[in-house]
Amino acid sequence: MDSNISLGTLFAALQPHPNLFSMPLNVLTCFICCASLLKDDILQLQSYKVPINVAPTFLPSTITSFLTDCFDLSSEDVDSLWNMVKEAVWMQLSMESEKAMCTGLFQQYGTHRGITLLTLYPPFKACQNPSCPMDYRSQLLEKEESCHVVIFTYGDGAQPVWSIHLKCRHCHTNYHNNFSVNGLTRTYYGGVPQYIQVGEHQFAEEKLILHWIDLMLNAYGPF
Ligand SMILES: [Zn+2]
Known part of the structure; x- marks a missing residue:
């Protein structure tokens, strides 16, 4: 064949x-x-x-x-x-080679179109606010804003990515990757996100933060 x-x-x-x-x-x-x-x-x-x-x-x-x-x-x-x-x-390429090939394609053809290999979306597609009318909680959230942010990763260094905010058009809750905002109240989602927001436009991969903790424990352990 x-x-x-x-x-x-x-x-x-x-x-x-x-x-x-x-x-x-x-x-x-x-x-x-x-x-x-x-x-x-x-x-x-x-x-x-x-x-x-x-x-x-x-x-x-x-x-x-x-x-x-x-x-x-x-x-x-x-x-x-x-x-x-x-x-x-x-x-078939190895996973590493396949990832490298995809990264190259996204950099060559995606960046100028606003398409990046990794895009941060909120973890929800529909409103999670219990006060939001039930009918609306099954409707798709609408895109509110795209921000250019940097993720510090464990394996791939600093990566420029887009962070997308979604909004419920009925209760006006604004959903970010790590938290939602309703009025003046910011509510963090449960659990630890894979990418933790550490600044207005900076995220750190959880694996990298765990690595920092290991390094600090090793450095301060003898004292
Ligand atoms: Zn809502």
């Missing part, structure tokens, strides 16, 4: 297999992702004569039975699906 398998070719190949043909697309991509994470294991169990730069024709039986359980498929279906998508599995 062509290594650059097209959707049309895949569609035709899936048709004779009813269980595979009815597989949701997100399950298929999950199959490819799981198999890709197992590339080293798949290679390790091949004959030494098998070339390492192309996808092996056959899966080791342990991998087949693992994928059989994961996706509730017969071993025949797993082997058939492997045969269809094995080149796509072999060409």
